[in-house]
Amino acid sequence: xxxxxxxxRNHAALEGDAAAHLVRVLRVEPDQQFExxxxxxxxxxxxxxxxxxxxxxxxxxxxxxxxxVPDVTLYASLxxxxxxxxxxxxxTECNVARIVPVVAERTERGLDQxxxxxxxxxxxxxxxxxxxxxxxxxxxxxxxxxxADLNSEAPxxxxxxxxxxxxxxxxxQPAGAVALLLGPxxxxxxxxxxxxxxxxxxxxSLGPNVLRAETAGVAALATLSQIVR
Numbered sequence: 001x002x003x004x005x006x007x008x009r010n011h012a013a014l015e016g017d018a019a020a021h022l023v024r025v026l027r028v029e030p031d032q033q034f035e036x037x038x039x040x041x042x043x044x045x046x047x048x049x050x051x052x053x054x055x056x057x058x059x060x061x062x063x064x065x066x067x068x069v070p071d072v073t074l075y076a077s078l079x080x081x082x083x084x085x086x087x088x089x090x091x092t093e094c095n096v097a098r099i100v101p102v103v104a105e106r107t108e109r110g111l112d113q114x115x116x117x118x119x120x121x122x123x124x125x126x127x128x129x130x131x132x133x134x135x136x137x138x139x140x141x142x143x144x145x146x147x148a149d150l151n152s153e154a155p156x157x158x159x160x161x162x163x164x165x166x167x168x169x170x171x172x173q174p175a176g177a178v179a180l181l182l183g184p185x186x187x188x189x190x191x192x193x194x195x196x197x198x199x200x201x202x203x204x205s206l207g208p209n210v211l212r213a214e215t216a217g218v219a220a221l222a223t224l225s226q227i228v229r
Contacts, residue, residue, distance in 0.1 A: 001035045001134040002057075003127060007043060010059045012036055019055045028055060035134065041065060042136050066136045069097045070228035071177040074221065075150060077104040077184035078111045079213050081118065087214040088122055092129035092139055094221035099126075101144040102181075105189040115144045147192055150199075154179035159201040160220055162187040162210050166203035169220055174228050182217045 002022070004012035014022065022028040028050050036045045036057055042065070045057035074096050078084060084101075091099060103112040123141055130138050155175040159166075160182050172178075181201055188196070197203075206219050 001037060001042070001131045003131065003138060004036050004038055004057065007036075007038045007041075007059060011048075012038065012043075012045065012057045012059065014055045015053065020052045022055050023050055023052050033060070035063065037136050039137050069095055069135070069137055069139075070225060071097055071154075072221065072224050072228055073098040073100060073152065073154065073177070073179045074182060074217060075100045075102050075152070075179060076182045076217055077102045077147075077213065078107045078115055078144065079185045080108065081111070081114075083212070083214045085122065085125055087217050088125050089129045090214075090218045091221055092126050092135070093133045094218060095135070095225050096139050096221055098140040098142065100142040102150065103144055103146045104184045105147065105192055106184045106186045108185070112144065119143065147195075150181075152179040153177075157181065157199075157201045158220070159193075159196050159203045160206070160216050161193065161203050163193075163203070164205045164208065164210070166205050169204045169206055169223050170227070172204065172224075172227060174224075178224055178228055180217070180220050180224070182213060182220070185213055 004014055028047055030047050030050050032047045034045060036043050042063045043059045044061050044063055045059045047055060048058045049056035074091055076087060076099060078101050101115055126139055126141060154177040156178045158178065158180050160180060181196060206216055211219060
């Protein structure tokens, strides 16, 4: 699956680095068929031009749309970037709809300042993961926000906490959109936890063990992918 900016008059094109990657790395050649997506629908298309500067597809047919992406937003506290980027990749595979990086009290110093500079890299990770798992739509990625500025109107706002309080997440009966609030390494500060509870976030459990932050995020999204429609 390749994502293209648009399908127009039965054709689509990739240019610049995206085209060079297809030609140099993936060895795309004319007459090969691939699935492509314009982030709304998916198509079966044939390569008609394959140059390092441009790859052009001709649409053969529109394919049936996949099931809609569950309306799940992951508010993920920033932690070490190698682990955080692994979470981005796996969250994409677990069909998350939107990811919002969060600067928490225990976010390691300097990560908040470095995060905006990595947005382009993170968007590329989401793109590559989406293509690998053949999603029809890319997850949205918001700029980092401070914990104090969090604002979600989802009917179900779930707090993931190393204290493992609340009923099991698998028991959730979602009323619509779901928001997950994932803590940083070391867990939530007491005042953050208290603030989240006042704001309507409710704790739910992923089991008896204390999970690493990135593991908890993936486990929660995998669970929600089975129960949120």
